[in-house]
Amino acid sequence: MDPALLPSGRPSDRRTPVVVVAGFSGQAAADVARLAAGLRAAPGTVTIRHDLSGLGEGIVHRTVRIGEQETSTVLELAHGCVSCTLRIDLLPLLCALAARDSVNRIVLELDPAFEAEAVCQAIEHVVITGVVGRVDGPAGREVRIEAVLTCLDAQTWLADATSEDTLAEHGLATVDDDRTVAQVAVGQIDFADAVVALDNTGDASDRARLAAVLSRLVPEAPVAWVRDIAALDVEALLARIPAHSRRGRVFDAHAPLLRGQPPLGTEHGVALVEFAASRPFHPARLHEALDVLFDGVVTARGRMWLATQPNEVVWLESAGGGLRVGGAGPWLAAMSPSELEQADPARRAMAALRWDEQFGDRDISLVILAHDADPADIRQALHWALVEDDELRLVERAPERVAQWEDPFGEWHADPCETSEPTGLPVDGQTKSPRGEAK
Known part of the structure; x- marks a missing residue:
């Protein structure tokens, strides 16, 4: 060398x-x-x-x-x-x-x-x-x-x-x-x-x-x-480390979720599950569906669009029995012209490839690494949490009504759930386990 x-x-x-x-x-x-x-x-x-x-x-x-x-x-x-x-x-x-x-x-x-x-x-x-x-x-x-x-x-x-x-x-x-x-x-x-x-x-x-x-x-x-x-x-x-390895670089929430071209097939029960959608999650149903990310899952991460929070990119990240949800800044479509000018050029270029006339760059993109879970069950649970067609029309035409929907993620879930059902949501920035105890 x-x-x-x-x-x-x-x-x-x-x-x-x-x-x-x-x-x-x-x-x-x-x-x-x-x-x-x-x-x-x-x-x-x-x-x-x-x-x-x-x-x-x-x-x-x-x-x-x-x-x-x-x-x-x-x-x-x-x-x-x-x-x-x-x-x-x-x-x-x-x-x-x-x-x-x-x-x-x-x-x-x-x-x-x-x-x-x-x-x-x-x-x-x-x-x-x-x-x-x-x-x-x-x-x-x-x-x-x-x-x-x-x-x-x-x-x-x-x-x-x-x-x-x-x-x-x-x-x-x-x-x-x-x-x-x-x-x-x-x-x-x-x-x-x-x-x-x-x-x-x-x-x-x-x-x-x-x-x-x-x-x-x-x-x-x-x-x-x-x-x-x-x-x-x-x-x-x-x-042996590749020349382009990250070497300490910290990626933000808008970086590619699949880095390094990992295998996408199932091997020894291990699989990467990709979930993408061009419509938002209903927050209450997502709250119930998140249990699917615990049993048999090593980690999950990605960007989410919640119907009740149309301006904010919501970041999800899990490891084992704990999960965190938080804000990752505004969608490009919700930015002012001056904010848009300061946005990362690579992010803007990728968003332009899938830009929607009504919703801009808003979408859902999650990657789940499962080692002992059925990918079909994970996809089914997350798909169930998406808004249905009639709800999507409200998102388009009556956002003020959608804002009144129950939202367990409001204020980033600042208060503990009153229900004893498992949630996996953060409490005051903490991690909550699938059994509901604050971690």
């Missing part, structure tokens, strides 16, 4: 490369340190780990290793939380290390409570202030994400990815952290540029099913199946 080119094929970039190493639950979490140690063997590589196990007491243990040299520090955070750790310590530390001529690469060993996507987003966007001799700005001016490497335990990952438990229930976060085990387990893989699968099961069918899930969740990420992490050539795995 031309030394003037990065692995991504871009021209030379003087920013210090960062490799993010993540792993959740079981042996995968334990082997994050071993993966980082393998990377640290390269000259000029520094590894950083923040141990968040004492976060509830406002304490974080930070370890920095350069070769055989190790420095451990106990940090006291007045408002102990993951975001505080990022903002107060990790981001300034990245900038300080990047300024050293002796540092060629930084490896972040993520604690299980850290999410790689949140770390990468913070590096790119959170402004660091008050550093003497440095102009205020994000750490992304000094460092760049070279790769996100995620380790999973083949024996436990699918169970974690379909769990209803919270991180707090597993002792991995404080009680006020509402994130679920599934959210973190799925998110770590979904954001990975490469995956290490620790496979000691010996069960060929279980491995085949997990492989089918991975090929649909991260179709372009190289996957190394190993029985012992010591046998892995981690540098060779990183070299």
